[in-house]
Amino acid sequence: MLTLDAVLHGLATAADEPAQLLPARQQMAFTLGFHIILVPFGVALTSLTLIAHYRGLRHGDSTALLLARRWSKAAAVLFAVGAVTGTVLTFELGVLWPGLMGTYGSAFGFPFSIEGLFFFLEAIFVSIYIYGWNRLPPWAHFWTGVPVSLSGIGGTASVVAANSWMNQPGGITMRDGKVVDVEPAKVFFNGAFWGETIHMLLAAYIVAGFTVGGVYAAGLLRGRDNRYHRTGFLIGFVTAACLMPVQLLVGDTIARDVFNDEPAKFAAIEMVPTTDDHVPETLGGVMIDGEVRYGWQIPDLGSILADFSPSTTIKGLDAIPADVRPDDRTVSVVHLAFDVMVGTGSLLMLLAVWFAWLWYRHRRVPENRWFLRAAAVSGALAVVCLESGWVVTEVGRQPWTVVGLLLTRDAVTTEGNIWALFACVLALYCAVGAAAIWVLRSMRRRWRAEGDDNVTVPYGPAPEPAAARPGPREQ
């Protein structure tokens, strides 16, 4: 979706825009889009690891312990990449968007200081946990992982607080274009805070869960049908599948909140040109010259989804003043991204239901090959869903950076050749991304060579903490 955004926007630049606007937006979209893939693993993979770890210690399950140790190694690599790409984003906020940081830093900025606190705790305990295998007493080691999960949740809430404030800014007093007073609680817990935060946290667990489940589903498909693969599949997949219905409910609630609180974004999502009741729901399609083209329209459904009645009036794009109205391309991108998000989310929901049915029937990990094939790609599908969701909220806010207060073209830097910077960033991230995948694959190769069954597991299935014994060292 991000590349689509790039292509669509690359075709035209309005004359009154600073030359830096387009490359700055594309660079921000690209780096955020890259970073957001790593976030679920930083936030949720540790929790999945702890589930396996707990099971291993509590029930003396050596397979679960082996999974936990391997997942923590993979999480370490992803966490390191996430930490550095996150640092780049903090630099970019200043280098690319001085209009945002300079004017609104006192409000938009401080949630990041809270995030910094959580990130600090996360970085410290991630190190202790990852390096603690075989060196700390088993249960003490387990507990060093818990702050990682908790601070992941706190960190997510803090960053999303800043983001949601841009969607529904509040808690500030402006005078002469400067922020003269800030009400921190109103900034942090702004109107969009709870919806966005819960939506993102669930998304993180869903992406991580389906990805982990998918990896082992692929292994099961290739005939590696053993306890190791079944346990790995179940921990990941079941976590994601259980959260999927909750996510659908949360998403549905947020859509109605957007209808009430962010009518401009809702008009773009639903692709409604003129304010009207009995608005149809358009699936697919694009906007050309202010008119909805192609796509499949279901009569009245748009209005019903917005407020449970066909006679609900939905504000159209015509209700937005012309100078801050999103152009056709922006509207099309937002609308299609929303469709992709809902479409992929629904597919994942169906997959979860399918799993529940198969489990109800057979009480074991499904052997149905079509199910396993679908499960194997569920991680990728979840990532697509996550990315398109962020496109909806970010592109859907345009032309604003802070709704009603700051236009993106006023937020962007006016100095420097950002295209050159973007090119460098693109090359760098491709290299880092390729290297990360390559390293993960080589880890997998090594683990496969070790085998899954006859490996001495970390501190063995210790019946009690005192019985810790050193296992083989990995490095």
Added chain:
Amino acid sequence: MQDTVAILLFVGVIAYALLGGADFGAGFWDLTAGGADRGRRPRHLIDASIGPVWEANHTWLIYCLVILWSGFPTAFTAITTTLYLPLVLAALGIVLRGAGFAFRHNALRTPEQRLYGAVFALSSVLTPYSFGAIAGAIASGRVPTGGNGNALTSWNHPTSHLGGVLAVVVCAYLAAVYLHVEARRAGDTALARYFRDRGLAAAAAAGAVSVAGIFVLRSDAERLFHDLSHVALPLVVGAAVCGVACIVLLLTRRRILLRQTAAAAVALVVCGWGVAQYPYLLGTHLTLDEGASPRATLQVLIVVACVAGVTVLPSLVLLFRLAGRGRLTIH
């Protein structure tokens, strides 16, 4: 209140210099450790020492950035719109370094390890140089309040060159001293000697650069020179004393207080910069009062720092104690 936030910001700068700086310095010694065979043992010690702590140490940079942009947003954007080139270079170094280090751990074959290692080591020099140059530019008043200062000349002048070179040398010095102590703790006398020699060399280089710096500052940054030689003089003298004491301790092979004196020398230099800068954020054209955020935001920052004091600090102590006791080392 803005003074409190400025002090909190500076605590972060000092912590980043002492902890993050040492990690960068370790990368410098990695770079100069020679071929794959000859450099294997020092590289191994470097890996084992910084592996568990580098992410936590790196977080001090995030801490500084978020305090700066929330507490003093005008100064933050003035810096980012003027010094974007060295900032981009520093960020490039950070990405390559972090990724290179994480990947080197997990790469199996020597050629791959060599590639990731080279990336890690080269970027370990790039980043401290860039940060030193940025500090030089801020200290010598090259960043206009409104931002958008000259993108090239703002960080290519004697004070920035001095800052960059000093940062690289000081990082190397800190790392050599820390690694020397690590090696002695592990009972590896040959490696301890190896890093002792390098520590002495780096200390001598840092001393020489500092002395040269006196002349550079006198001709290039008069106000900074004046303040360093007046209000901040006790700190500068203290730094020199600690630097000499550290050399003496290294020469007499004492371990006690060795790391502390090395760290104190560096911390005092950074403090000296802070004191010389006070009460200005940028040059003599933007004061702390003028650049500060509204009161409520500053209060939030102070509360966050206090919470960090009771949560992050004990956790850091735990991490360093576990790492120090060898509970987290890898083999």
